Amino acid sequence: MKGVSVPAVVGMPSPLFLWRFKAILFLMWGFCCCKIGWDSVMRMSADLRDLFLYEAFLYYNPLLLVALMIWLWGVNLWVFAQSSVNYVKVFDLAQTHLSHREIWRSAAWLTLIVPTSMTAYLYLYSHGEVSLAASQPVLLYAILLIVLLSPFDMFYLSSRFYFLRTMLRIILPLQAITFPDFFLADIFTSMSKVFSDLERSVCRMVNRQVATIAWFEADSVCGSHSIAIPLVLVLPYLWRFFQCLRQYKDTKEKSCLLNALKYSTAVPVIFLSALKYHVFPDQWVSFYRPLWLVSGVINSLYSFYWDIKRDWDLSILTRIFMFKGPSTWTNLLYGRSWVYYWLLGSNLVLRCTWTYKLSSHLRHNYITVFTITALEMVRRFQWVFFRVENEWNKMTAKQNFEMSSDMPSEADRLLESNSHTV
Secondary structure, three states: OOOOOOOOOOOOOOHHHHHHHHHHHHHHHHHHHHHHHHHHHHOOOHHHHHHHHHHHHHHHHHHHHHHHHHHHHHHHHHHHHHOOOOHHHHOOOOOOOOOHHHHHHHHHHHHHHHHHHHHHHHHHHHOOOHHHHHHHHHHHHHHHHHHHHOOOOOOOHHHHHHHHHHHHHHHOOOOOOOHHHHHHHHHHHHOHHHHHHHHHHHHHHHOOOOOOOHHHOOOOOOOOOOOHHHHHHHHHHHHHHHHHHHHHHHHOOHHHHHHHHHHHOHHHHHHHHHHHHHOOHHHHHHHHHHHHHHHHHHHHHHHHHHHHHHHOOOOOOOOOOOOOOOOHHHHHHOOOHHHHHHHHHHHHHHHHHHHHHOOHHHOOOHHHHHHHHHHHHHHHHHHHHHHHHHHHHHHHHHHHHHHHHHOOOHHHHHHHHHOOOO
16 A cells, blocks of 8 residues: 555575575584594594494494485485375375475484484593493484384374384284385385394493493304394394285285295395304305305395386386476486486396395494495385386276276167167
8 A cells, every 4th residue: 555664574585595504504513523523533542443433333323324214215205296106195195294305304303413422422432431422322212212102293293103003014914915014114124234233232222331342242142143133134024024925815816925935035145144153164164155145146136036027017117207397307317218227237236235234244344234235225215216106007007997997888878878768
């Protein structure tokens, strides 16, 4: 209205400015953590430095890998949102499900908290505050567990409940197996090393061995020769194995038994590796190690074949990178043959290296195992795109078939018109 003075609106910073500001803060925080951590490690004697880093790495590397998996899952959801693949229907999600932005926000918080706790652990231990240092991983694990199990309406309660309910259905497959059930269980097989390290960490916390040298004894309850290591490694594969048996009971499809056989091939890889510490060295070299190598090759090739032949259908995978709006990613990835060559080649290579992380007798090479586990998650990240699209293609084909079968044919309509009384 004329003659009416309008108060000046204070300008809000643009989203691009806020994003840049957050990125600068993140880089400054990362530099501070690296500087403090490096200085703390250099204060220790050279003979204890490697052992101490191995222990610190054990407590924090599984949580860093979980954060990586959450980041990658957010990318999966972002691509699905841009394409015609309706992942909400595929996973039967509620309208209040987490978007890719909320997934990334959760991953960002975990990415901030875990290295901060690790830096505090390194700093306190190197400065003689051993008891305070030992409390850092314990507090971190306790806080994350409380947040995950909290019954209060905070921190995405409905999504946490959905995740926990799906986990319970995976552990106890007493009902018909749905797509989210075996999808999450498949992801858990890629995280078997994460579960094993979490078990080792909790074992040392419960037995008060954090920031001590008690666990250096390999034959101790939390040592590297413990029978609990292969038992935890094999759990995700047993969950999928029993899911396949349950699916066979419900559907009577023989492919379910062949799928169960695929997961059973991981069992000898895990337990033959663990036998190295429980047999004589000459027996391991002459008999058990060749068996371990053969079982690893069988498991890798069988799993690779199943990915290509069963989980994916490369003949109809044409929509995943066809975004709704103009995008550089569409021009780069959609309909490009190199994408499928990369998919096949990287999947085969990473399936073969996958055996490395299942082998408990190789876990002392912790940097190598961490790298291979991270690459396995990248392989699973690729797998998600094509597995979800394959499921969406099956759903749409089934819906189109049902719609066409419900519609009357031309002959039926003519017969009905002739039967009318004129």
